[in-house]
Amino acid sequence: FSCRAELDLRPHGLGLFENSSAPRELRTFSLSPDPPRLAAPRLLEVGSERPVSCALDGLFPASEARVYLALGDQNLSPDVTLEGDAFVATATATASAEQEGARQLVCNVTLGGENRETRENVTIYSFPAPLLTLSEPSVSEGQMVTVTCAAGAQALVTLEGVPAAVPGQPAQLKLNATENDDRRSFFCDATLDVDGETLIKNRSAELRVLYAPRLDDSDCPRSWTWPEGPEQTLRCEARGNPEPSVHCARSDGGAVLALGLLGPVTRALSAANDQGEADLWDNPSWTSWPPCEPLQSCFPDGPRFEEPSCPSNWTWVEGSGRLFSCEVDGKPQPSVKCVGSGGATEGVLLPLAPPDPSPRAPRIPRVLAPGIYVCNATNRHGSVAKTVVVSAESPPEMDESTCPSHQTWLEGAEASALACAARGRPSPGVRCSREGIPWPEQQRVSREDAGTYHCVATNAHGTDSRTVTVGVEYRPVVAELAASPPGGVRPGGNFTLTCRAEAWPPAQISWRAPPGALNIGLSSNNSTLSVAGAMGSHGGEYECAATNAHGRHARRITVRVA
Structure with a gap:
């Protein structure tokens, strides 16, 4: 705009005088009364990068809007994209260790001397993956191995299903390495509660156990009975780490018999690796061992654990009346004793089920401590150990403390489920109904909701139920x-x-x-x-x-x- 003035003095014999003001520009702006819309993660891990965005429409002219996007004191220098009367500002938020804790993400939009602002809380946290270490990643059979799982000061670690006593404390497992532990994987989980959310990270490690060769009847029978005449194929395999080589020769020091090929019958067997040697001597040609069932009754041997008869993982169910069954092979029959190792089970004796039912069976415990137990089997030929992880589960249980029999609601309040929970492992699911009709989906409590409800808790081990009377005030x-x-x-x-x-x-x-x-x-x-x-x-x-x-x-x- 400009202003022009004229003074006409021509009637008086003078001229026409004119003048104009300097031009002034009127600028109009439109800024939406709504705050900007922020899209950002609620949690941000130290060292990670996450996209954030801020958007607002109803701007004129949108091109003159100034956008400030910051995380705490860190200006994020956003890229701004315009579309009509709207914009979208995007940036990458990077969390550093110095910012750890609660921070605010701020988006401020300024246009024509006015501004709109939105703030969102962002929690920056540090949660490194747990550290899982083996005292020795490769050991000889019979050596003790210590497995340690550790994480940050606030994280709770769980090793092989057994949690540490308190957050920040490492979990540890000690075991006497056996053949069954070769290639065994250990799992370590770490959980961290951050602003109401539970975060989980895990790590695994594998143990290698070096053990001397094993020749047994399943892979290399002691006794063969072959008819005279046709040649036969001898098959003999040995277990061991490193993998053993198997050598077969006649017992009189004669010719070597090639495995897997047709050849003579009489043999002496030996298997070797750098951990030792095993021998198995056969009978003369075309004969077999004298009748003997089972074979173990003829040859005394040391204790041996087998996974089916003494499992490495066992779940005890409260009230089931079951005891841990750990049957061990060996002649004479080995004695077995399982004792807790570390944590709450340290020194605790694990009751075992007798091989045969007897009136002197151990008393069935009402409560059994879950954790790591070491089972030792012993007879006069030796002793072996095995680690057993025991977990405890229980059927659902509801009482007045978890599911009050009388509950009161307020008319008009936001409708929510009955305050009814159940104890049990795994965690039971609870469903409540009224006269067989499931809990309705509704927004507000009404007086018609008063009445009697039936709540049932269920998990894999059974059910429990409660009758709940609801009054509406x-x-x-x-x-x-x-x-x-x-x-x-x-x-x-x-x-x-x-x-x-x-x-x-x-x-x-x-x-x-x-x-x-x-x-x-x-x-x-x-x-x-x-x-x-x-x-x-x-x-x-x-x-x-x-x-x-x-x-x-x-x-x-x-x-x-x-």
Whole structure:
């Protein structure tokens, strides 16, 4: 805009004078009253990068909007994309160790001297993966191995299903390495609670156990009976780490017999690796060992654990009446003892099921501590050990503390499920119904929700149930306020006001009368106000109020005395 002025003095013999002001520009802006929309993660790990964005529409001119996007004191220098009267600002938020803790992500938009701002809380946390270490990744059979799982100061670690005592403390497992532990994987989990969310990271490691060769009847039978005449193929395999080589030769030191090829029958076997040597001598040609069933009864041997008869992982179910069964091969029959190793089970004896039912069977425990146990089997030929991980589970159990039999709701409140939970492992699911009808999807509590509900808790080990009575309380409402006689009363006459309220718990009734109104009578529960011999001062507005723990409601009525 500019202003132009003229002064015409030509009628007076002078000229036309003109002048103009400097131009002034009027600028108009439009900025939406709504705050910007922020999209960002609620949690951000130290060292990680996550995209964040800020958007706003209803801007004019959008190209002149200035956007400030920052995480704490860190300016994120966003890239801004315009589309009509809207923009989207995007940036990458990088969390550093110095920012650890609660921070605010700020988006500020300025246009035409006004600004709009949005702030969101972002928690920056540090949670390195757990450290899982083996004292020796490769050991010889019979050596002790220590497995350690550690994480940050606030993280709770779990090693092989057994948690550490407190967050920040490492979990440790010690075992006597056996053949069965070769290629065994150990698993370490770390959990960290951050701003109401549980984060999990894990790590695994494998143990290699070096052990001397094993020749047994399953892979290399001691006794063969072959008919005279045709050649036969000898098959003999050995277990061991490193993998053994198997050498077969005649017992008299004669020719070597090639494995897997046709050849003579009589043999002496030896298997070797760098951990040792094993021998198995056969009988002369075309003969077999004397009849002997089972074979182990003929040849004394040391204790041996087998996974099916003494499992490495066992789950005890409370109330099941079961004991841990650990049967060991060996001649004579080995004795077995399982003792807790570390944590809450340290030194605790694990009751074992007897091989045969007997009246002297161990007492079945009511509570059994889960954890790591080391089972030792011993006879006069030696001793072997095995690590057993015991976990405890239980059927569902509900009582007054977890599922109160009487519960109270408030009419109009946001509807939620019954406060009913159950103890048990695995964690039971709880379903509640009313007369067989499942819990309805609804927004608000109504008086019709009062009644009796049946709640059932279920997990893999059984069910438990509770009957719950639900009462619905509600705010007071003065449903009726009436005068008798209606319409008014003459001086000296009598009148009565009746107030009826609906409420639960029952409401307390109170009255407010006109100033100067005297000699007013009330009933025992204050529901009725009476006046005998009305005067002019009794005329006016009366208020009845009903009050309970959930609120107050009042109504007014006017009485005329004339």
